[in-house]
Amino acid sequence: MAPSNLQHRRTHNLLLISKLLNQREAASPFTLVIDSLEQSAKPLLREYVKRANAAKTRVVYVSIETLHKPNGIEIFIPVTDQPPHVLQKEIASACAPTAIRTLLIVDSLATLASDPAANLPAFLSSLITPTTSLLAVYHADIPLPSSSLSPYIPLPLTLLKYLATTIFTLHSFSHVFACKAAADRSLAEPVFGLEEGIEGVLVGLGSNGPTGLVLEMEYRRKSGRGVKETYFLPLPSKLQPSLVRTASQPQRAVRESVILLEDHPLYRRDPEEALNAEKGADGDNVPDTTFNLGLTEKQRRDREGVVLPYFDAQVGEGGMGGRILYDMGAEDDFDEEEDEI
């Protein structure tokens, strides 16, 4: 792939993810986040809330899993056991003044999806208004009770994927990196968590890493065309938050944090190497070392100028034996009395 192509894609897709995370211009009315035990959606939700607060967007949080109100949430609706239509009314009244831009977060759709009476697609679409965008999390690794599944209707996740305007599938960075490292060596990709198949293992090592997470985005344009990209979302480390807060433009700082996964320092090496290898094939074919094996033009000329001893021995009185052939250089200190040639 040509570098300009990559550059173009990078610019375009970074703008897109920034637009999506900041919920600018109602970029995505329904964002579906598919997470698993390997990578939870909670850090992404916090990132969304942080950016919504910076943009003065109201955040309504429908909590099915979260016990206490997280920071930055304006309205917190804990779901206990109210039936779906009551919940729907509650949410609608919370989002009521429709003039205000609202980000509605549902932290787990699993409970609603397993309730056949909930009619999840209708429930969710009723929540979306022109000023309200919905961000909903679906845990992909929770099986639905078989009683709620009908052979004649598609699975809830299929419906949700069909409805969503943006789908984020989350992966743990260390797992993605491990899979890539294995693929680079043509090894079988490792599996984590329940897939490991070890009895008693629920969560794989490296899950929910504190440094960042991998976002696999699928964004549907209005035309229906899909844009797919993989990003790396770094999480605030222990030192950075203070830096960000003291900086005068915290918003700028967060906006630039997301990068393409290919641009991550640990991940990047491969495309460059591939690029080098391509260059090497039609170029000098110089092996990749830490020191320079090439020659400058002057070094090359000097080397060609060197007369090797046996050439000199062949001209004139060659074969006399015992003679020292030596050309005096500027650095030689010649003593007339002692030295003789």
Place this chain on the structure above:
Amino acid sequence: MNTSRSRIPPLLEPYVRLPPEASLILVTSVLGASANWLVVRHICGALGSDGRKDGRVSAEDGEEIGPSNGDGNRVADEEVGVVLVSWMRDYRFWRAEARRGGGLDLERLMQQHRFAFVDGLTSLFSESAAPSPIPRPHPPASSLSSPTSVKQTSLPALQESRQLPSHPAVARPIHPHSQSQRAPSAPTPSTSSPSQTTGLSTLTSPDLPPTLRTIQAAIQTLSTRRTVLFLDDPALLLASTTATVQDLAAMIRSLRAPPNVHSTVIVAGADAPLLSFPFPSSPSSAASPLEQDHTAFVVGLAHQARCVMGVRRLGTGGARDVSGVVRITRGGDYIRVENEDEDVEVDEKELLYYVKGDGGVSVFERGGGGAG
């Protein structure tokens, strides 16, 4: 409490100390590797947190720097109570285990109103009357619960199997946790009958509303402002009753919700026969409803948990000096706490452990050779 703290293996110490508020710790176990020792260490860690080491109270002035509950008297703040609800074991087992493994005197803690036990095993299906927190009513099959040391080796298993006919609608599989590391030297029921203490209540119905009420009442009996709630395998209710995963999850949420419940430790089985993976993509697939429910329940808890501690057997087979492996991973609700000290972070780790004959446990790294 220094004695209880010293019983905690040093490598395990950061994980069993009092976690941040409102957090959930999921402990999973399998048939060959029981997690009871770990539960006892968690109880020790919660009771022994003297404010100095729990990462929430600064060392100099004892002032609480946690997010809430800033008011109130400080002495009560520093004391943490424990409510242990066990559907798998009876009180005698836990009392013996706590004394042997953790050096805790549960009787004394109960008298101090710092510990309460809810017995979900001995008379769960007796369905006698309205659930009452009357301490230890003897189940109908009274010969089984009669305090003779002979029965101790297989008492829970026997009781479970004997109580099945009282609930004929359920085909409950033999739960893997009946196997135990029960010590042969467990003391016989003591002369001081537990019925005189107030911290002992019994679940007499597997239905969720009375269960919720009983546990909440047990929490109320404690004098401490912060309580750590231990649920020893509530998944039993999934297997033995008609309760759905959602009902049970809702009950656990209501248990965790009150502000005086500081954190929760839930033990659940993660045996392969109980977990269905890969998931069925169609309803007609082979996974049984119990598998699906159990998976949904445990995975759902792991999503809410701050930390998942999975106890399993050694992958390379049995060993004389290793009992099993404990894998500590960050759960779905792991939040990197930014403005507190490093103590509260969860570093994922895989450690080996060895339960000694005297109830002590050593925990060590792979290749560390029991030095811990």
